[in-house]
Amino acid sequence: MSTSREHLPGCPTWPEDFARRYREAGYWRGETFGQLLRDRARDFGTRVALVGGAHRWTYAELDARVDRLAAGFHALGIRSRDRVVVQLPNVPEFYEVIFALFRMGALPVFALPAHRASEIGYFCAFTEAVAYVIPDRFGGFDYRGLAEQVKAATPTLKHVLVLGDAGSHTALSSVAMEPVTLEGPAPSDVAFFQLSGGSTGVPKLIPRTHDDYLYSLRASVDVCRFTQETVYLCALPAAHNFPLSSPGVLGTFYAGGTAVMALSPSPDVAFPLIERERVTVTALVPPLTMVWLDSTLARKHDLSSLKVLQVGGARLSDEAAARVRPTLGCGLQQVFGMAEGLVNYTRLDDPETRIVTTQGRPMSDADELRVVDDDDVPVAPGGTGHLLTRGPYTIRGYYKAEAHNAKAFTTDGFYRTGDLVRLTPEGDLVVEGRAKDQINRGGDKVAAEEVENHLLAHPSVSDAAVVAIPDKFLGERTCAVVIPRGEAPAPSALNAFLRQRGLASFKIPDRIEFVAAFPQTGVGKVSKKALRDSLRQSLSTPSP
Numbered sequence: 282m283s284t285s286r287e288h289l290p291g292c293p294t295w296p297e298d299f300a301r302r303y304r305e306a307g308y309w310r311g312e313t314f315g316q317l318l319r320d321r322a323r324d325f326g327t328r329v330a331l332v333g334g335a336h337r338w339t340y341a342e343l344d345a346r347v348d349r350l351a352a353g354f355h356a357l358g359i360r361s362r363d364r365v366v367v368q369l370p371n372v373p374e375f376y377e378v379i380f381a382l383f384r385m386g387a388l389p390v391f392a393l394p395a396h397r398a399s400e401i402g403y404f405c406a407f408t409e410a411v412a413y414v415i416p417d418r419f420g421g422f423d424y425r426g427l428a429e430q431v432k433a434a435t436p437t438l439k440h441v442l443v444l445g446d447a448g449s450h451t452a453l454s455s456v457a458m459e460p461v462t463l464e465g466p467a468p469s470d471v472a473f474f475q476l477s478g479g480s481t482g483v484p485k486l487i488p489r490t491h492d493d494y495l496y497s498l499r500a501s502v503d504v505c506r507f508t509q510e511t512v513y514l515c516a517l518p519a520a521h522n523f524p525l526s527s528p529g530v531l532g533t534f535y536a537g538g539t540a541v542m543a544l545s546p547s548p549d550v551a552f553p554l555i556e557r558e559r560v561t562v563t564a565l566v567p568p569l570t571m572v573w574l575d576s577t578l579a580r581k582h583d584l585s586s587l588k589v590l591q592v593g594g595a596r597l598s599d600e601a602a603a604r605v606r607p608t609l610g611c612g613l614q615q616v617f618g619m620a621e622g623l624v625n626y627t628r629l630d631d632p633e634t635r636i637v638t639t640q641g642r643p644m645s646d647a648d649e650l651r652v653v654d655d656d657d658v659p660v661a662p663g664g665t666g667h668l669l670t671r672g673p674y675t676i677r678g679y680y681k682a683e684a685h686n687a688k689a690f691t692t693d694g695f696y697r698t699g700d701l702v703r704l705t706p707e708g709d710l711v712v713e714g715r716a717k718d719q720i721n722r723g724g725d726k727v728a729a730e731e732v733e734n735h736l737l738a739h740p741s742v743s744d745a746a747v748v749a750i751p752d753k754f755l756g757e758r759t760c761a762v763v764i765p766r767g768e769a770p771a772p773s774a775l776n777a778f779l780r781q782r783g784l785a786s787f788k789i790p791d792r793i794e795f796v797a798a799f800p801q802t803g804v805g806k807v808s809k810k811a812l813r814d815s816l817r818q819s820l821s822t823p824s825p
């Protein structure tokens with residue numbers, strides 16, 4: 282196994298001087314995910330790695346299953362660097378699949394269960410995926426039909442692998458074989474693609490390497506004090522960066538602990554699992570935190586094993602933050618992260634006011650932060666500005682997106698997060714808002730332009746602008762403001778049109794308003810700020 286080789290085309294990487302520095306300083310240690318699991322199986326073979334459904338796999342069992350599945354993938358013709366779109370719910374098989382791909386150097390593309398034909402079709406086509414892994418049914422949706430549709434439209438897609446009843450496709454359970462020796466990837470290779478929340482017309486793909494992601498795990502495990510005693514409940518969608526690696530299930534494996542899979546984050550599913558498995562830590566987005574805080578089930582279950590509730594993905598209000606300890610009897614950890622890299626944590630031993638009122642600080646001393654104004658000039662200490670960041674686990678560019686990368690990164694390699702933040706005198710970050718054209722719907726990210734493009738495809742839509750409107754529960758909801766062509770269509774017809782185009786349901790507008798014209802900025806662009814302000818006003822004034 283070499284330590285470095287030619288990079289995957291279309292994946293920007295770190296300049297050689299940075300890469301050398303990150304290696305020499307010990308951030309990148311030349312590890313791979315395939316080897317990590319092998320090492321844990323050697324050291325903690327009989328300990329339980331993963332619990333979910335009827336499964337209870339030890340590290341040795343998981344490792345052996347991964348070897349057999351990798352051999353089967355290889356026999357199907359899947360090779361190093363081939364892309365495989367993985368869309369599975371919170372089941373143990375999710376890790377079996379991704380570790381098998383890691384071990385052979387094939388690259389998972391992490392789709393969410395909520396994605397539909399529009400997103401999946403795009404991921405498969407854009408990455409020239411050779412395989413697509415799905416459940417038969419989940420959440421009332423049959424993924425086999427979706428796969429049929431995507432396969433017909435994607436010439437590169439050779440295999441649809443189904444967990445459960447395969448129908449006309451291939452059963453995942455039929456793939457495993459006697460292990461064979463496979464050449465693994467280099468630590469500097471891309472390991473997988475995460476998805477960006479995005480602000481543009483199509484979702485962007487985030488290439489993460491073994492070196493950089495494993496460092497982010499190690500730093501997360503250290504800050505969050507995960508150990509062999511950790512029992513982590515995976516309640517958010519497993520493929521998302523937060524439950525995957527902050528420290529998430531992969532961090533739990535890194536530490537030799539136990540990960541428990543919840544098919545739903547709702548209290549009726551999660552609380553019994555916490556009680557039964559003696560879960561010590563879990564992660565939620567703010568709206569789910571409110572559901573847990575308000576649930577009467579908290580009194581019916583023994584949640585005393587839970588030591589830490591991590592909350593991130595969107596801004597948690599100070600009021601909700603203050604309720605966590607008194608209501609659930611566990612500590613709170615705020616997490617402000619992004620799939621592109623940088624993750625900030627409040628520390629477990631921070632004073633309660635810092636935990637409740639800030640989004641924490643970078644996990645690595647090698648994370649470089651800048652808080653700047655619109656001209657990239659640093660703001661005065663304590664002022665609010667755009668957050669830029671660079672470091673050993675923050676990407677230098679999206680996959681095959683040269684023109685976008687020129688805007689999303691500074692010339693010296695800082696990622697423009699699109700977040701507006703301020704730094705407290707203690708060095709903690711407070712998220713004050715957002716400059717990117719995105720709606721953060723309780724942690725689910727909606728790129729305005731993506732939804733606008735779909736709306737513009739409707740014959741009765743002359744123009745469309747999608748903006749956030751405030752919402753008590755989700756923080757924000759989406760509002761599509763539409764200039765109709767001729768008579769305005771019924772909002773329900775427009776939403777049906779978007780669904781029929783295969784848009785994930787969290788991107789379907791919560792509200793549709795019709796207007797004759799958009800407010801404009803000085804240079805004649807749509808002023809989304811003015812739109813948001815006028816919507817806020819009209820929504821808060823009761824109609825006469």
Ligand code: OOB
Nearest residue numbers: 478522523527593594595596616617618619620712
């Ligand atoms: C996480 O990752 P993504 O890629 O879905 O979204 C990143 C964006 C950030 O740029 C920020 O706009 C927002 O989500 N965000 C927060 C936040 N955490 C994320 N905004 C306010 N407060 C927070 N605590 O969302 C993610 C990735 C890893 C760990 C945690 C969250």
